[in-house]
Amino acid sequence: MSDIKAATLEYATRLGDDSVVLGHRISEWVSYGPFLEEDIAYGNVSLDYIGRARMFYTYAAELADDGRDEDDFAFMRNDREYRNLLLMEMPKGDFAYSQVRQLFADVYYTVLLPELLQSKDETLSAIAAKAIKETKYHLRRSRDWVLRLGDGTEESHKRTQKAVDQLWGYTHELFDMDETEQLLADEGIGVDVSKLRDAWFKMVSDILTEATLTVPEDSWAVRGGRTGYHTENLGHMLTEMQIVHRSHPGCKW
Amino acid sequence: MTPEEQNFMRKIENEEKIEPKDWMPEEYRKNLIRQISQHAHSEVIGMQPEGNWITRAPSLRRKAVLLSKVQDEAGHGLYLYSACETLGISRSEMIEQLQTGKAKYSSIFNYPTLTWADVGAIGWLVDGAAIVNQVSLQRTSYGPYSRGMIRICKEESFHQRQGYEAMLALAKGSPDQKAMAQDALNRFYWPALMMFGPHDSESAHSQKSMEWKIKRETNDDLRQKFVDQTVKQIEVLGLEHPDKNIKWNEERGHYDSSDLNWDEFWSVIAGNGHCNRQRIEHHVAAHDEGEWVRDAITAYNEKKRVKKAQNAA
Ligand SMILES: [Fe+2]
Ligand SMILES: [Fe+2]
Ligand SMILES: [Fe+2]
Numbered sequence: 001m002s003d004i005k006a007a008t009l010e011y012a013t014r015l016g017d018d019s020v021v022l023g024h025r026i027s028e029w030v031s032y033g034p035f036l037e038e039d040i041a042y043g044n045v046s047l048d049y050i051g052r053a054r055m056f057y058t059y060a061a062e063l064a065d066d067g068r069d070e071d072d073f074a075f076m077r078n079d080r081e082y083r084n085l086l087l088m089e090m091p092k093g094d095f096a097y098s099q100v101r102q103l104f105a106d107v108y109y110t111v112l113l114p115e116l117l118q119s120k121d122e123t124l125s126a127i128a129a130k131a132i133k134e135t136k137y138h139l140r141r142s143r144d145w146v147l148r149l150g151d152g153t154e155e156s157h158k159r160t161q162k163a164v165d166q167l168w169g170y171t172h173e174l175f176d177m178d179e180t181e182q183l184l185a186d187e188g189i190g191v192d193v194s195k196l197r198d199a200w201f202k203m204v205s206d207i208l209t210e211a212t213l214t215v216p217e218d219s220w221a222v223r224g225g226r227t228g229y230h231t232e233n234l235g236h237m238l239t240e241m242q243i244v245h246r247s248h249p250g251c252k253w
Numbered sequence: 254m255t256p257e258e259q260n261f262m263r264k265i266e267n268e269e270k271i272e273p274k275d276w277m278p279e280e281y282r283k284n285l286i287r288q289i290s291q292h293a294h295s296e297v298i299g300m301q302p303e304g305n306w307i308t309r310a311p312s313l314r315r316k317a318v319l320l321s322k323v324q325d326e327a328g329h330g331l332y333l334y335s336a337c338e339t340l341g342i343s344r345s346e347m348i349e350q351l352q353t354g355k356a357k358y359s360s361i362f363n364y365p366t367l368t369w370a371d372v373g374a375i376g377w378l379v380d381g382a383a384i385v386n387q388v389s390l391q392r393t394s395y396g397p398y399s400r401g402m403i404r405i406c407k408e409e410s411f412h413q414r415q416g417y418e419a420m421l422a423l424a425k426g427s428p429d430q431k432a433m434a435q436d437a438l439n440r441f442y443w444p445a446l447m448m449f450g451p452h453d454s455e456s457a458h459s460q461k462s463m464e465w466k467i468k469r470e471t472n473d474d475l476r477q478k479f480v481d482q483t484v485k486q487i488e489v490l491g492l493e494h495p496d497k498n499i500k501w502n503e504e505r506g507h508y509d510s511s512d513l514n515w516d517e518f519w520s521v522i523a524g525n526g527h528c529n530r531q532r533i534e535h536h537v538a539a540h541d542e543g544e545w546v547r548d549a550i551t552a553y554n555e556k557k558r559v560k561k562a563q564n565a566a
Binding site for chain 1: 297300301304307308309310311312313314315316317320321323324327328330331334369419422423426427429430535539540542543544545546547548549550552553556
């Protein structure tokens with residue numbers, strides 16, 4: 001396998017991991033939302049992410065060409081092998097926590113996907129084209145929620161500010177590059193995320209400010225998702241997600 | 254009969270739909286509210302037993318299918334709540350009735366989902382039984398309910414096919430998978446039959462509902478339809494029929510089957526099934542936890558309104 005092909009395989013896996021983990025977290029809200037319409041909306045967003053995960057993994061499986069399929073990527077890898085960003089794996093928390101995480105992620109994809117659309121790799125570009133439309137809707141929703149929660153009651157404001165403060169330190173690694181991603185960026189295949197931080201910060205601070213929330217100082221950062229150095233949350237999430245699949249090795253569903 | 258009553262009965266007899274603004278007997282209205290809200294609550298509570306498996310679905314495809322099914326059920330609930338609101342009751346009143354036990358929901362959702370196969374069994378049998386009932390309700394006399402049923406039935410058929418297909422994958426899979434499918438069938442077959450309600454002779458609301466054409470076919474007739482259609486489906490799966498007394502009756506042109514465990518039926522209805530308390534607790538907990546969120550929306554909208562008014566002034 002060429003270096004570029006190997007890097008692309010790794011890259012598709014990373015993006016698939018981000019999607020499946022976030023999609024799973026959102027799905028935890030189904031039947032727990034504050035009202036029925038919200039259950040439906042959560043279902044929608046979760047479905048979009050599960051759909052993305054399937055596209056990224058299917059591409060990864062094609063590149064790997066070793067007999068694995070999308071489900072082998074999702075269900076047969078351990079937490080130490082997962083390469084998702086830590087932000088995606090944080091537990092669902094309260095409604096404010098989930099919506100703030102969603103806002104951070106949605107703005108991230110809003111700045112990332114148009115770049116990925118330019119990829120020389122046709123498959124990655126095609127996935128980006130589909131995801132861009134979804135993300136437009138996601139961002140409209142999470143932005144609206146953060147505005148309403150931030151500028152709602154005293155309690156909702158407090159909860160939302162707390163979520164912002166607690167999640168802020170996990171956003172820094174969204175813009176980290178390593179050798180693999182640098183190689184792909186140089187080749188016009190991957191996105192140089194280090195260049196996206198300013199645009200992300202601008203958009204997020206504008207929304208937080210409008211929501212009467214305080215933009216945190218950059219005083220701490222936790223990193224490690226892309227190297228498999230996860231929070232304690234991911235192990236539990238994967239245990240649940242993978243239990244049935246792994247209990248019946250080699251079975252079709 | 255007053256002229257209003259005469260006009261109402263004439264419409265019923267001529268198969269004309271009753272619409273929200275039309276005059277209707279108070280009992281008719283009450284009866285409908287009871288039935289439609291119960292149906293809506295069933296869709297909503299039904300999200301729980303299936304939602305129980307979303308995070309453990311064994312493949313990404315199945316996870317997506319299940320997510321979108323549960324989402325459809327939420328949509329059905331929403332749609333039916335709106336249909337019911339046309340009769341002069343609010344969604345929050347209905348939710349309160351659900352949470353205080355004044356309103357019921359289908360007892361099938363008081364049975365636990367213990368394995369992945371239960372998700373298949375529910376799609377196949379529970380949505381299947383619901384369809385038999387709802388196809389008949391497409392002809393119900395109340396317009397908004399009838400139209401709701403037509404729309405909802407399309408999605409329920411889709412759910413049933415997907416559920417059956419999931420069962421088929423298990424039944425044709427490994428011995429463990431097949432055993433899981435058989436176990437799910439054994440547990441869900443009987444409660445699915447109970448979904449049609451008690452024998453007509455025992456049913457408190459049946460007669461009046463038939464007269465007003467809210468209900469179009471009797472509980473026992475609908476149940477028989479379901480029994481008949483399921484025999485062949487079980488055969489195709491290669492599973493054993495849970496009813497050892499199932500037997501074709503040439504004379505009736507139907508299958509004969511065992512009588513149901515009606516003690517169990519009434520006990521679950523009375524609130525003492527496996528999951529009754531859990532289901533309501535879950536609903537109450539989510540609703541209560543959502544209160545600060547709903548309050549936030551109200552406060553936010555109020556602030557916007559005041560601001561707008563100030564700007565206009
Ligand atoms: Fe439904
Ligand atoms: Fe239904
Ligand atoms: Fe359904």
